[in-house]
Amino acid sequence: MSNFAFDSFDQIINMDGHGLYVWLVFLIFLISITTSFIVFNSLIKKYKSQIR
Amino acid sequence: MRILTTFKQETLKLLKKTRAWLGPILVFVLIMIAYPLTVELSSQNLSDAFYPVLFISCLLVMMLATEGIFLEDFEDGSLEQLVITGNSLYQSIIIKIFIYWLFIGIPISILGSLFNVGSGNTMDSSLMLLPPLMITTYIFLILFCFGNALSLTKGSVLGTLITMPLLLPILVILGKLTTAILFNINYFGFLILLFGILSIIIFIFPAIISKIIKTHLE
């Protein structure tokens, strides 16, 4: 593993001006994956209750 | 012998419905008339964007032409009868698509290359345009038949939605071919590519279409 790429917390957020894009993609990624997990789980619950 | 009778029957069936074969051609002519009206009248602009409009209107017209290609036969039971009596559905589909191409695809290709002259391109480019147009109309017909067979009773919107993605690679080839024609480069490579695609799908897709129709009949 290589060294830590940033010196301070501000730099992690900023990333030389590219931080907005990187963290935006990260957020979209996180949100879409978690929502799809939630949607599928709720669908399973719905069909389970129908069968009961 | 039976091929000949099927051929005759299908021709009669198509020609009896004027809407089915003349309609798409007239729509094509109307689009071709509508196009110059939307461009400011200087011939340079007209000839520049003519090819994309031509190819896309070919695509739309083929979509219109195949809209009810299997639907009426399906609803009046003649497809079911064909399957039950043991006749080859595969054969009749090949013939049907060929006839549609003969009566809709070829007139559209000829009209398209005529309109090409009309919009300020040279006669040579028109002659060069004719063979790729003929091949692409056939490819479009086959692929839209596939889509419409899949969405047989559910309307042509669904059929178009599922066929269009398959057509886009062909449009890319057409775009390259257009540049070749415009700059007078040798375009036979693209023509042979299109012909190769056609010769692959011309016999494979009817088999798949007949399977799909049998699934619908179950």
Add this chain to the structure above:
Amino acid sequence: MLREIINTVIKKFIHQFASPKTYFLQVKRLYPWVFYISIAIYVVAITWGLLFTPKDFVQGNSYRIIYFHVPASFIAQSLYAAMAFSSAVYLIWKVKLAAYLSRSIAPVGATVTLIALISGSIWGIPTWGTWWEWDARITSTLILFIMYLGLISLHNSFNNFEKADKLFSYLAIIGFIQIPIIKKSVDWWSSLHQPASITISDKPSIDPVMLYPLFLSIIGFSGLVACLVILSSKVQIYKREKNKNWIKDYV
């Protein structure tokens, strides 16, 4: 002779392992393992990629989007291949489970393709100065997304599930033509998009320091996507087999 043997072996296999009931049991045992291990791998990969790799000489820090974009676009295509494969299995051997699986892959594939598209277009802003370009790879990925949606709408428009399964499988197999086109589109058409970072035949074109977290993120993300496919296939099985007797023991 050989064909008969193969057929009997396959039929035996199908009877033993490919019934929805056994699938349920196996999945129940496997699911937590896959879920937690892939989450762990993915978290490691992302922290490594985002915080510990050195910054790229040309693209600066914006290249770090690669750890989201490449797994998503790679898996979007692989999912389609998997779907076409299971559709073929359904059409050849009439395995019901394969039909359920291919139907359940479609929505997951659409989601992953959408992620790939969005992350790619955001990546385009700092590197190319444009968020959308009608270039080969982007357009063909958009087509892939529309293919997934078309497949879903085709399946949903038929009330008869068996018919819908068959039509779905035909379309999925025909649509598989798109995958090699997407794969090769960067090489064939003139394009802004960089050539693939990792290929099997050549040496990877990126530095190993950046490569290891990329591999890890691909593995972790495919594990997460596998979990999503499992959940989605559970939905399908509950939906389609709700009148069967065995399923009442599993609710």
